[in-house]
Amino acid sequence: xxxxxxxxxxxxxxxxxxxxxxxxxxxxxxxxxxxxxxxxxxxxxxxxxxxxxxxxxxxxxxxxxxxxxxxxxxxxxxxxxxxxxxxxxxxxxxxxxxxxxxxxxxxxxxxxxxxxxxxxxxxxxxxxxxxxxxxxxxxxxxxxxxxxxxxxxxxxxxxxxxxxxxxxxxxxxxxxxxxxxxxxxxxxxxxxxxxxxxxxxxxxxxxxxxxxxxxxxxxxxxxxxxxxxxxxxxxxxxxxxxxxxxxxxxxxxxxxxxxxxxxxxxxxxxxxxxxxxxxxxxxxxxxxxxxxxxxxxxxxxxxxxxxxxxxxxxxxxxxxxxxxxxxxxxxxxxxxxxxxxxxxxxxxxxxxxxxxxxxxxxxxxxxxxxxxxxxxxxxxxxxxxxxxxxxxxxxxxxxxxxx
Amino acid sequence: xxxxxxxxxxxxxxxxxxxxxxxxxxxxxxxxxxxxxxxxxxxxxxxxxxxxxxxxxxxxxxxxxxxxxxxxxxxxxxxxxxxxxxxxxxxxxxxxxxxxxxxxxxxxxxxxxxxxxxxxxxxxxxxxxxxxxxxxxxxxxxxxxxxxxxxxxxxxxxxxxxxxxxxxxxxxxxxxxxxxxxxxxxxxxxxxxxxxxxxxxxxxxxxxxxxxxxxxxxxxxxxxxxxxxxxxxxxxxxxxxxxxxxxxxxxxxxxxxxxxxxxxxxxxxxxxxxxxxxxxxxxxxxxxxxxxxxxxxxxxxxxxxxxxxxxxxxxxxxxxxxxxxxxxxxxxxxxxxxxxxxxxxxxxxxxxxxxxxxxxxxxxxxxxxxxxxxxxxxxxxxxxxxxxxxxxxxxxxxxxxxxxxxxxxxxxxxxxxxxxxxxxxxxxxxxxxxxxxxxxxxxxxxxxxxxxxxxxxxxxxxxxxxxxxxxxxxxxxxxxxxxxxxxxxxxxxxxxxxxxxxxxxxxxxxxxxxxxxxxxxxxxxxxxxxxxxxxxxxxxxxxxxxxxxxxxxxxxxxxxxxxx
Numbered sequence: 001x002x003x004x005x006x007x008x009x010x011x012x013x014x015x016x017x018x019x020x021x022x023x024x025x026x027x028x029x030x031x032x033x034x035x036x037x038x039x040x041x042x043x044x045x046x047x048x049x050x051x052x053x054x055x056x057x058x059x060x061x062x063x064x065x066x067x068x069x070x071x072x073x074x075x076x077x078x079x080x081x082x083x084x085x086x087x088x089x090x091x092x093x094x095x096x097x098x099x100x101x102x103x104x105x106x107x108x109x110x111x112x113x114x115x116x117x118x119x120x121x122x123x124x125x126x127x128x129x130x131x132x133x134x135x136x137x138x139x140x141x142x143x144x145x146x147x148x149x150x151x152x153x154x155x156x157x158x159x160x161x162x163x164x165x166x167x168x169x170x171x172x173x174x175x176x177x178x179x180x181x182x183x184x185x186x187x188x189x190x191x192x193x194x195x196x197x198x199x200x201x202x203x204x205x206x207x208x209x210x211x212x213x214x215x216x217x218x219x220x221x222x223x224x225x226x227x228x229x230x231x232x233x234x235x236x237x238x239x240x241x242x243x244x245x246x247x248x249x250x251x252x253x254x255x256x257x258x259x260x261x262x263x264x265x266x267x268x269x270x271x272x273x274x275x276x277x278x279x280x281x282x283x284x285x286x287x288x289x290x291x292x293x294x295x296x297x298x299x300x301x302x303x304x305x306x307x308x309x310x311x312x313x314x315x316x317x318x319x320x321x322x323x324x325x326x327x328x329x330x331x332x333x334x335x336x337x338x339x340x341x342x343x344x345x346x347x348x349x350x351x352x353x354x355x356x357x358x359x360x361x362x363x364x365x366x367x368x369x370x371x372x373x374x375x376x377x378x379x380x381x382x383x384x385x386x387x388x389x390x391x392x393x394x395x396x397x398x399x400x401x402x403x
Numbered sequence: 404x405x406x407x408x409x410x411x412x413x414x415x416x417x418x419x420x421x422x423x424x425x426x427x428x429x430x431x432x433x434x435x436x437x438x439x440x441x442x443x444x445x446x447x448x449x450x451x452x453x454x455x456x457x458x459x460x461x462x463x464x465x466x467x468x469x470x471x472x473x474x475x476x477x478x479x480x481x482x483x484x485x486x487x488x489x490x491x492x493x494x495x496x497x498x499x500x501x502x503x504x505x506x507x508x509x510x511x512x513x514x515x516x517x518x519x520x521x522x523x524x525x526x527x528x529x530x531x532x533x534x535x536x537x538x539x540x541x542x543x544x545x546x547x548x549x550x551x552x553x554x555x556x557x558x559x560x561x562x563x564x565x566x567x568x569x570x571x572x573x574x575x576x577x578x579x580x581x582x583x584x585x586x587x588x589x590x591x592x593x594x595x596x597x598x599x600x601x602x603x604x605x606x607x608x609x610x611x612x613x614x615x616x617x618x619x620x621x622x623x624x625x626x627x628x629x630x631x632x633x634x635x636x637x638x639x640x641x642x643x644x645x646x647x648x649x650x651x652x653x654x655x656x657x658x659x660x661x662x663x664x665x666x667x668x669x670x671x672x673x674x675x676x677x678x679x680x681x682x683x684x685x686x687x688x689x690x691x692x693x694x695x696x697x698x699x700x701x702x703x704x705x706x707x708x709x710x711x712x713x714x715x716x717x718x719x720x721x722x723x724x725x726x727x728x729x730x731x732x733x734x735x736x737x738x739x740x741x742x743x744x745x746x747x748x749x750x751x752x753x754x755x756x757x758x759x760x761x762x763x764x765x766x767x768x769x770x771x772x773x774x775x776x777x778x779x780x781x782x783x784x785x786x787x788x789x790x791x792x793x794x795x796x797x798x799x800x801x802x803x804x805x806x807x808x809x810x811x812x813x814x815x816x817x818x819x820x821x822x823x824x825x826x827x828x829x830x831x832x833x834x835x836x837x838x839x840x841x842x843x844x845x846x847x848x849x850x851x852x853x854x855x856x857x858x859x860x861x862x863x864x865x866x867x868x869x870x871x872x873x874x875x876x877x878x879x880x881x882x883x884x885x886x887x888x889x890x891x892x893x894x895x896x897x898x899x900x901x902x903x904x905x906x907x908x909x910x911x912x913x914x915x916x917x918x919x920x921x922x923x924x925x926x927x928x929x930x931x932x933x934x935x936x937x938x939x940x941x942x943x944x945x946x947x948x949x950x951x952x953x954x955x956x957x958x959x960x961x962x963x964x965x966x967x
Contacts (some may be wrong), residue, residue, distance in 0.1 A: 005595040006935065011942035012598070019950040178610065178955040216843045223842055 020176075027175050030184035034058045034199075035174045037065060042191075049190045050183055051199040052208055054110070055079070057170070058199060060150045063116050066201065068097035071116055073109040073248070074128030076102035077264045077335060079204035081342035082128065088346045093124045098202030105133040106244035108147075113248055115151040117255055118159075125252055126260045126349065128289065130335070131274075131283055131312075132228065134242065136237035146170075146337050210332050217326045221269075222394070224333040228270055229395055233277040237286050246293050249306055252299040258305065260349050261294060262358070263287065265311035265341060267334035268319045268380055272391040274379070283312075284370050287361065295363050309349055310369060311358040314376035317341055319384065404449040407608050407959045408663045415446065416665065419564075423669055427588060436559055436582055439669060443562035447528065461497050461530070462561045465537040466554060473551060484960045487545040491538055498534040501526055506756040529568040531753055533561065535700050536572050545699070549575050556582070565665035569658050569962060571646045571676035575884055578671065584741040595668035595937060596881045602949035603874045604660025609955035613837035615864055616960065618646035618857040622825050623815050636837045638850075640828030642857045648808050650863045652681060654963045655694070657793040665884055667934065675884035679873045684799040686770040686806060687778070697753075700748050707740040728782040739775045744768035752854045754814070759822055763813040770806050834879035870924065872931040879934030883886060889934075 030045045031038040033054050040046040051058060063071070070093040074077050078100035089096050099116065101108050116122065118126060149166040153159060174180045190196030198205040213220045245261075252259040274283050287310065294308040312318075317330040317337075330341040337345075347353030359369050381388045404411045421853045426435035468490035475483050508519035540560070543549045544899070554634040555577045564821045566573060586593075622643030659677040666673040680693035690698045714724050723734045743763060751764020785791050809826070816822035827833065840850050875887045882889055935941055 002591045005591045008595050008937035008942050009591070009598075012595075012946050013940050013942040015946035016950055019947055023950065023954060154633045173957045176954055177957050178951060179958050216845070219842060223839075252513060 015021075022180055024175055025399055026184050027177070027180045030187050032180060032183040032187040033174050034062050034169045037061065043194075044191055045187060046202050047190045047194075047196050047198045049186055049196040049198070051204055052097070053199045055204070056104070056147060056200075057150075059099055059101065059112065059202060060115065061170075062199065063097050063099055063112070064119055065118050066095060067099045068095045068116070069093055069120075069122060069123060070096040070124040070126065071099040071113065072096065072114060072126050072128075072277065074100040075098070075104065075130050075133055076204070076209075077337065078128040080207055080210065080332075081264075081337045081339055082126070082203075082346060083339055083342060084203050086200035086343055086346050088343065088350055088352070090350070096201065098204075100128070100202070100204075101356070102204065106223070106241045106248070108294075110247050110251070111151055111155065112245045113251060114153050114155075114157065116151045117251060117257070122255070122257045124258045124260070125248070126262070127248065128205070128262055128264045129245070130264050131266075131286060132335070134229045134237050134286060135232065136238045181347065202244060210336075212326065213332050221322070221324070221326075221333050224335070225273065225394055226398060227392065228334060229398055230277045232274060234398075235279070235282075237282060237289070242289055242293070246289065249293055249296070250299075252306070253304045256304050260307045261290065262309035262336075262345065262349055263290070263312050263361075265313075265318055265330075265337050265345070265358075267331045268314055268384075268387065269391055270334035271312065271314065271318070271377065272388050273334075276392055276395045287370070288366060291361050291363060291366050294361070308351070308361045309358050310361050311345060311348075313358070313373050314380045315357060317344070317357065319380055321384075321387070330340055404446055405961055406658065406665070407605060407956060407962070409956060410449075412605075412953070412956070415442070415449075416668075416954065418442075419667055424590060427590075432583070433555070436555065439564075440555065440558045440562055443564040443567065444560075446564040447567065450528040450708065451525070453525055454530075457525075457527045458530065458533060458562075460493070460535065461533065462558065464493055465541060465561075466557050468493070469541055469549075469552070469557070472541070472544045473549075477547065483545060485765075490541045492826045494538050494541075495535045498530060501530055503752075503756055521650055532570050532572055533567065534698070535753075535822065536574075537561070538704065539572065539700055540575050543575055553577070563666070563671065565662045565671075566673055569655075569662070571659065571662065571674050572696070572700050573674060573696065577674055581671050581885075583670075586750060589670060592881070593667050593670050596878060596883065598949075599662045599664070599878060599937070599941075599945050600660050600874060600883055601664030601666060602945050602952065604657040604662075604664060605952035607653040607657030607660065609952045611867075612650050613863060613955065613959050614865035615646045615653070616650045619643055619650055619815070620862065622828065623647065623817070625820070633838045634833040635825055635828035636833050637828060637831045637835045639837060640825050640833075642854065642861060644697065644808055644812055644815075644829065645861045645865075646857065648681075648811045648866050649861060649868070651811065651814070651963055652868065653864070656873075658962050659797060663874075664879075667883070672882060672885040674886045675875055678875055678887075679868070681804055681807070681868045682800065683803050684847040685798050686767070686774045686803050688769070689803055689807060690767075697750070701750055705749055706742050706746040709745060710738055713742065725779065728780055730779050735776050735779065739779070743775065744773045747771060757818070759813045759816050759819050762819055763810050764821070766810045770810075781873075783935070851861075870927055872927060876931040877935050878927060880936070881934075 026221065028036055029038060032045075032048060032050050034048060035057065038045065041050075048058065056256050070084075072084060078376050079098060079102050082098065082100075084096040084098040087095075097116075099109075101111050106129075113125060133221050139146050146166060146169070148154070149159060149160065149162045150170065152163055158311075196206065197208050249259060251257075258307065274280050294306045298304055298306075316332055329338065331337050344353050344357060348355075348358055359365065359372075361369060404415060406412075419439070419863050421565055422438050422442070423435050426432075426438050443655030444455070447458055468486055472483060472486050472490075475486065477483070490495055505521045508517075509521045511517045512519055514520065540549070540557075544552075554576070559582065560573070560575050560578050563578065565656045600765050620643070622640045625635060656677045659675075662676070674696055676695050678692040678695065680689050683689035717724055717734070717737060722737075723731045725738050745768075747764040748761060749764070750767070752760070754760050754763070782790070809829075812820045812825050812829075813819070816825060836845075836847050836850050840846070875883050879887070879889060
């Protein structure tokens with residue numbers, strides 16, 4: 001009788017080993033999360049659609065392989081809007097890597113900067129600053145302990161001794177995982193089709209989000225307006241987020257890395273929302289805080305300059321109205337600017353481009369700049385009263401108790 | 404320590420098994436049992452030492468009461484009764500404190516604006532199951548069905564880890580007599596059968612239950628942000644509710660299989676706890692298939708004593724009792740409705756803390772009352788059994804499924820108000836297409852395209868539930884559970900198997916036009932009645948299930964029944 005069961009168990013064990021080998025081989029060869037670092041072969045595994053869902057995992061490993069001289073920090077606005085391969089980047093600052101993490105605030109940016117700065121000599125850091133990620137956001141709790149353990153250094157700059165263990169965990173968890181099997185199949189399919197979201201030099205290419213916006217024929221933009229009303233309403237600037245910016249500045253100064261900060265351009269709709277929900281003063285105070293941080297004297301011996309640009313204004317770009325097919329050239333929604341406007345930003349912060357776009361902020365120029373934007377606002381409301389009124393009506397429709 | 408955790412599967416279970424194997428082979432069997440008790444204590448301690456202290460105190464309390472009952476002479480009925488009632492009361496108080504104290508304080512805070520701290524009591528793992536098991540143990544000692552016992556057997560009965568956290572609620576006589584070196588030395592057969600059951604269970608949990616769970620929050624945990632919030636629409640509500648029904652089904656079914664499998668590795672056959680309940684033709688049969696050991700406990704220790712007491716009281720007062728189809732309305736109310744509603748209210752309260760669980764229990768009490776009353780009175784209105792079965796079996800199966808699904812809304816909802824809102828969505832009061840889709844200019848067709856994935860998940864799982872043999876049927880030849888028959892003939896639960904086979908027969912009959920489908924269904928029916936052989940194809944399928952299940956571990960969530 002035992003022989004009957006022994007025979008079964010032998011076949012069971014053999015079949016189990018074969019199935020495990022097949023699934024592991026699939027996950028390793030496709031490497032959908034780029035944890036293992038298998039070479040990217042066109043038509044097989046070059047495209048990585050998981051950029052949309054696992055950015056923080058992909059980029060923690062991919063950025064080390066890229067060995068960049070320049071990194072771009074920020075949120076999805078930088079990920080989608082700034083091109084690390086833009087021709088405007090000077091050759092001395094290349095390769096450029098887009099280290100932005102969508103949906104994450106300044107603390108995450110700081111931690112990823114620490115991660116790469118501990119492993120390579122950076123020349124330049126460019127960081128996009130989005131006001132809504134400075135508003136009492138619980139960054140980065142949701143990423144869990146793996147987020148911290150995966151990075152090369154601890155928040156205090158000490159070497160992270162758990163990183164090697166986390167690397168093993170990541171390799172095991174993404175190799176022996178049914179989710180990875182599913183993602184491998186999705187990746188293979190995307191590569192056969194030749195069209196999918198992808199990561200190239202850290203850029204978030206061909207995003208499903210932009211395709212979705214296009215499908216809605218612009219209707220999503222008005223829904224996004226509802227979202228940003230909720231985002232800004234009743235929120236205060238988080239001191240922790242400001243501390244993270246300060247930490248980034250300090251890190252760059254001590255490592256002698258040039259730092260360019262820029263306040264992201266937002267559509268006039270969003271500027272109107274800021275006023276309607278009563279956050280305009282918060283917005284201005286936030287800018288004052290950033291200027292104060294950027295103007296602090298660097299540590300002795302450091303000759304690094306920190307530049308702070310402000311692109312959040314009423315100008316030809318941000319006051320653009322949707323075309324007949326409800327799309328816009330410079331913006332996708334009121335927060336996400338297009339790659340085309342991103343190119344203008346890159347040119348501008350590097351010293352060229354449209355001189356009427358944005359302004360370099362300093363303690364001396366700040367007040368004049370804020371007054372100038374207020375004047376632009378008044379002019380905008382005279383020229384496009386319906387646009388401004390539409391935002392007010394939307395706010396009232398969401399919060400009926402608001403006068 | 405959850406059965407679907409790396410530490411259980413790759414550390415605890417192999418080490419426990421290896422120690423057991425070595426001790427049975429090279430030392431005394433009692434040493435192996437002691438080893439199982441020790442590892443079971445470690446299993447509990449892993450969840451928290453505070454919980455272990457409470458569990459240990461409860462087990463010791465029951466051991467002392469039961470020992471006193473055994474030592475007390477049968478003639479001293481009054482003392483024995485005091486001991487028994489005191490023991491049961493003590494168990495109920497322990498359970499009430501750790502499970503409901505926070506809820507009572509929170510209710511007081513709401514009703515009377517008091518300011519009690521609602522985090523006073525911890526919730527020891529598996530205390531609900533342990534308490535009922537201990538009450539059953541005391542009852543068996545009191546009725547002298549257990550004439551004697553020792554501390555080691557009592558500890559093994561109370562702590563044996565495969566069943567501690569979520570059942571089955573076993574009786575002493577089902578477990579302790581199995582402690583024999585002979586059964587334990589059947590290493591190879593026990594390992595083969597145990598690993599099959601464990602693999603199937605783990606697959607149900609990590610692949611099927613956790614897979615379909617992704618569609619549950621749509622209705623039960625919708626976005627709260629003003630810009631996204633909207634009432635739940637028709638199809639979204641149905642998909643969420645069906646997804647939750649299936650999640651709970653495969654979650655509990657998977658756990659029950661894993662418990663049977665883990666027990667079998669050590670030569671212990673646990674009783675079945677789950678036997679394709681969604682195939683039931685009526686709600687009475689449903690409760691004979693879902694959480695079978697809880698139903699058995701509630702029937703034996705709550706429902707039957709209540710009915711007996713009320714019957715005796717009514718007879719003493721000269722009132723009518725049940726007389727089949729001639730039963731009076733007052734007798735049905737007193738002897739069917741009242742005890743059923745009370746028993747199911749206890750079941751509801753046992754399952755969870757919150758008014759929605761009470762409503763869930765009462766809802767099932769209502770279903771059962773209607774079902775039982777109809778069973779009594781039906782011959783008056785529909786005497787022809789053959790035509791009744793032909794029409795009402797399929798209709799009853801559908802009605803039972805719908806009734807269970809509707810009740811699930813209360814079981815999962817965060818509050819009664821939330822449950823009512825979802826039920827409103829299920830009957831279409833919020834329309835078919837979500838406002839979000841309409842605002843974005845998408846119509847019904849786009850919405851339906853986006854529902855293909857959840858529809859596919861729900862549809863495929865429903866087919867598995869309704870048509871495929873369950874794990875007990877698959878492993879029938881090897882007696883997977885202590886009370887599951889090897890063959891369909893002469894089995895312990897003829898009604899259950901009979902109906903299960905008849906459902907398959909109906910399916911076979913209805914697809915005569917499709918020979919291949921008919922052949923497949925016939926094969927399913929054959930497997931369900933005869934079980935499978937442990938041959939090459941079986942080995943491959945079982946290997947695939949365990950590999951897929953292990954690969955899904957990293958994303959697996961906790962068992963739903965662990966919180967009860």
